[in-house]
Amino acid sequence: MSKLDLKLSYKNACILKHALRDKIKAKETYPLGVDLKELEEEKRALKAVTDEINWGMGNH
Incomplete structure (x- = not known):
């Protein structure tokens, strides 16, 4: 990726x-009609964004 x-x-x-x-x-x-693979990818992306924000705030 x-x-x-x-x-x-x-x-x-x-x-x-x-x-x-x-x-x-x-x-x-x-x-209804949700692609479960896409939903899991979005959850992983949300975690990555959250972790990045938290890391960035810790370095200021």
Whole structure:
């Protein structure tokens, strides 16, 4: 998997994190037609974004 090195403000990173969290929650609440593989990938992405935000805040 390729990686991107993005520079985002804390605010923008949190907005993206919350949007992904809400998307996951909606898919879990209304699972009709949900691709489970895609849902798992989104959960992994949410964890990675959350970890990156937490790491970044610890280094300031």
